[in-house]
Amino acid sequence: QQQVRQSSQSLTVWEGETAILNCSYENSAFDYFPWYQQFPGEGPALLIAIRSVSDKKEDGRFTIFFNKREKNLSLHIKDSQPGDSATYFCAASNMGYKLTFGTGTSLLVDP
Amino acid sequence: DAGVTQTPRHEVAEKGQTIILKCEPVSGHNDLFWYRQTKIQGLELLSYFRSKSLMEDGGAFKDRFKAEMLNSSFSTLKIQPTEPKDSAVYLCASSSDTSNERLFFGHGTKLSVL
Numbered sequence: 001q002q003q004v005r006q007s008s009q010s011l012t013v014w015e016g017e018t019a020i021l022n023c024s025y026e027n028s029a030f031d032y033f034p035w036y037q038q039f040p041g042e043g044p045a046l047l048i049a050i051r052s053v054s055d056k057k058e059d060g061r062f063t064i065f066f067n068k069r070e071k072n073l074s075l076h077i078k079d080s081q082p083g084d085s086a087t088y089f090c091a092a093s094n095m096g097y098k099l100t101f102g103t104g105t106s107l108l109v110d111p
Numbered sequence: 112d113a114g115v116t117q118t119p120r121h122e123v124a125e126k127g128q129t130i131i132l133k134c135e136p137v138s139g140h141n142d143l144f145w146y147r148q149t150k151i152q153g154l155e156l157l158s159y160f161r162s163k164s165l166m167e168d169g170g171a172f173k174d175r176f177k178a179e180m181l182n183s184s185f186s187t188l189k190i191q192p193t194e195p196k197d198s199a200v201y202l203c204a205s206s207s208d209t210s211n212e213r214l215f216f217g218h219g220t221k222l223s224v225l
Contacts, residue, residue, distance in 0.1 A: 032212060034212070034213075036214075041218065042216075042218055042219075043115070043202050043204070043216025043217050043218055043219055044154075044202075044214075044216050045215075045216065046213050046214070049212065089153065089154065093211065097211070098144070098156060098159050098166075098167065098211065099211065099214065100156075101146075101153055101154035102153060103150075103151070103152065103153030104153050104154075
């Protein structure tokens with residue numbers, strides 16, 4: 001049973017559009033939700049994260065929207081660039097214990 | 112600061128062989144993780160060490176997978192015997208804080224089992 005689910009395996013957007021990547025989770029005890037970005041041939045790297053006490057976290061062109069009641073969150077990438085083409089992993093943890101990752105969404109930004 | 116170093120980058124094994132993957136975490140990091148990455152399952156936790164003590168050994172992976180942390184700056188993952196279904200990318204990650212809010216990943220080892 002996947003505790004963290006990413007609804008799309010892949011997503012394609014045009015350059016300049018807003019890409020929206022969705023994630024949902026099962027465990028109500030999860031309180032920390034990072035997104036990791038992975039380029040081919042590299043390991044994932046932390047992109048942005050949110051805690052369950054917040055409903056929004058913004059960092060430049062990247063924004064997380066979080067809905068605790070619905071147990072879902074989304075990553076919005078504003079003004080998408082070809083360099084944003086990568087795989088994005090949603091993850092969750094409870095009180096700092098190990099992260100549980102989703103299966104990833106492969107984003108392609110067409111120029 | 113050097114990042115997480117994994118060797119080799121690629122490994123090809125025959126079914127039934129024993130292979131050992133290596134990882135050097137970021138200097139000073141106390142927590143070390145081994146993950147397996149496939150397109151279908153995403154990132155699956157194999158092992159988790161805190162200050163060299165094994166905290167989790169990945170349940171379903173106990174059978175043929177054994178991770179060890181020989182000292183604070185070196186870890187190995189042994190797969191014995193290998194099977195074709197073990198073909199995947201194996202990622203090592205480390206973290207400096209007890210809350211594990213930021214994992215630093217290596218580039219991974221791509222394993223192909225024939």
